[in-house]
Amino acid sequence: MADTVTGYVMVIIFSFILLAVGLYSARGGRIADFDDYSVAGRSVGLGLGIGTLLASWVTASTIIAAPQIAYQLGYLGAIGYAMGGLGLVFFAPMAKRIRTMMPDGTTVTDFFLERYDKKNYYLFMIFFFTLIFMNSAQLPIAAGTLLDVVFDIPYHIGMLISTVPVIIYILAGGLRSSLSTDYLQTLGIIVLLLVFIPMVLFAVPPGQIATGMRASDPATVSLTAPEGLLWAISAVFFLFGLILMLNSFWQRLFSFSEEQVTKAYVIAGVSWAAIPLLTGIFGFVARARGIGVENINQVAPLVITNLFSPVVAVAFTVLVYLAFSSSLDTRVNGMAVLSAHELYYKHFNPTASNKRMIRAGQGATAIFGIFIIAIGWTQPALIDIIVVLSPINAAYVPAFVLGVFWNKTSSDAVFAGTLLASLFGIYGTLGPFIGLWQPPTLPINTEYMTTMICFAISSGIIIGGSLLFPETYDFDRLASVRSSTSEATND
Numbered sequence: 001m002a003d004t005v006t007g008y009v010m011v012i013i014f015s016f017i018l019l020a021v022g023l024y025s026a027r028g029g030r031i032a033d034f035d036d037y038s039v040a041g042r043s044v045g046l047g048l049g050i051g052t053l054l055a056s057w058v059t060a061s062t063i064i065a066a067p068q069i070a071y072q073l074g075y076l077g078a079i080g081y082a083m084g085g086l087g088l089v090f091f092a093p094m095a096k097r098i099r100t101m102m103p104d105g106t107t108v109t110d111f112f113l114e115r116y117d118k119k120n121y122y123l124f125m126i127f128f129f130t131l132i133f134m135n136s137a138q139l140p141i142a143a144g145t146l147l148d149v150v151f152d153i154p155y156h157i158g159m160l161i162s163t164v165p166v167i168i169y170i171l172a173g174g175l176r177s178s179l180s181t182d183y184l185q186t187l188g189i190i191v192l193l194l195v196f197i198p199m200v201l202f203a204v205p206p207g208q209i210a211t212g213m214r215a216s217d218p219a220t221v222s223l224t225a226p227e228g229l230l231w232a233i234s235a236v237f238f239l240f241g242l243i244l245m246l247n248s249f250w251q252r253l254f255s256f257s258e259e260q261v262t263k264a265y266v267i268a269g270v271s272w273a274a275i276p277l278l279t280g281i282f283g284f285v286a287r288a289r290g291i292g293v294e295n296i297n298q299v300a301p302l303v304i305t306n307l308f309s310p311v312v313a314v315a316f317t318v319l320v321y322l323a324f325s326s327s328l329d330t331r332v333n334g335m336a337v338l339s340a341h342e343l344y345y346k347h348f349n350p351t352a353s354n355k356r357m358i359r360a361g362q363g364a365t366a367i368f369g370i371f372i373i374a375i376g377w378t379q380p381a382l383i384d385i386i387v388v389l390s391p392i393n394a395a396y397v398p399a400f401v402l403g404v405f406w407n408k409t410s411s412d413a414v415f416a417g418t419l420l421a422s423l424f425g426i427y428g429t430l431g432p433f434i435g436l437w438q439p440p441t442l443p444i445n446t447e448y449m450t451t452m453i454c455f456a457i458s459s460g461i462i463i464g465g466s467l468l469f470p471e472t473y474d475f476d477r478l479a480s481v482r483s484s485t486s487e488a489t490n491d
Helices: 004-025 034-042 046-057 060-073 075-082 084-101 108-115 118-151 155-203 206-216 226-245 247-255 258-289 296-307 310-347 354-376 382-405 411-434 446-468 475-480
Strands: none
Touching: 004 118, 004 155, 004 310, 046 084, 046 258, 060 075, 060 118, 060 226, 060 258, 060 296, 060 310, 075 084, 075 226, 075 258, 084 226, 084 247, 084 258, 084 382, 084 475, 108 118, 108 247, 108 310, 108 382, 108 475, 118 155, 118 226, 118 296, 118 310, 118 354, 118 382, 118 411, 155 258, 155 296, 155 310, 155 354, 206 258, 226 382, 226 446, 247 310, 258 296, 296 310, 310 354, 382 411, 382 446, 411 446
């Protein structure tokens, strides 16, 4: 374990760097209006676009949760997590079409309200806010856990000192601050991963890893293990659905120049897939070495502290800290923009000026930060959060994909399909946790099966209902969607 004082110094130094970069981006009134605050002028280029997408998708939970699932399921655990890269690739043609059809869009709910109807909009808002709060809470959990394991900094203090600086620079600069820090964080993540993985493989050669995993549990080295295969398949739908529902990815597609959207998402998706494959090695080593894991969140940091000196553990903490902050600023800014746009502007003050909209976004940033710290205070397992949320993500995949490409998609069918599938998924994943039912004894995890069933239920109802009672939607209507303050004053 590294020295506690070293841990505090490390957090202070990197918090100061990120604060400086983030605040510099917002200096001197560079944020001209709410459109600038939310989508950075709609002219982000390819290099910065790829960097910010990678930083958004390479989260602290990627580096902490991917080893968890690799520890539990072996090779297929890491492969399944890596399938999230396909989510960005699948989203690429959708992103291009959406950017073209909605040149002045701002949020994911802009699309959902205009494409469907108000009952779908309000239902989506309920599930969306639940998902984004729980998903974002994973990030302070990962940061607090790491600082606790490596530096013996109390978990709750670690959460606070990691989270508060990020909230501050997003308060000041919005998406511009997020984009600026994302680029720096992505470079750091790539460099550090290219250093750490060879170090781990040198300390524990691949042959030893495979032999140790096979001795511990033969299923972990199998590419046909039923539970691992089911996880790998369900992860595609869950992670694709998560991308579709996270406002930060829509916010970024509206910020890119039109000609760069597809390339940015494809390149970022392929690049991201390598990250969980690499970080999964920590889980393989923990399994092969028989490292005692009391808290499943601690797999990766325990491997580092068992194999290497405190100096290396400090460097690893820097890696996770960069991933944590890059993802948190993305989530916080995306949530703040959506809250200001959807809640404040649409429901409370439709004549709001740019200045008031920016203030509303800043207020939402602070409130969101408090909420995610409160959720993470009890330190739930990261993989449990992922499993519980996955059915809702899967249930909404057909609504988004069909809504973008098929003009016959019925609003009533979408409402019925997403509601029934999501309720089934919530019952299926939360039921065993709260004692409503006991899962049967099967060679596969019923929670992963629930995600697949939710996707099938939603797809069947939406496609079937739309064939029986089709609507004819004019996609040109999406062009009428405008940013909250596209015509507002700056007073």
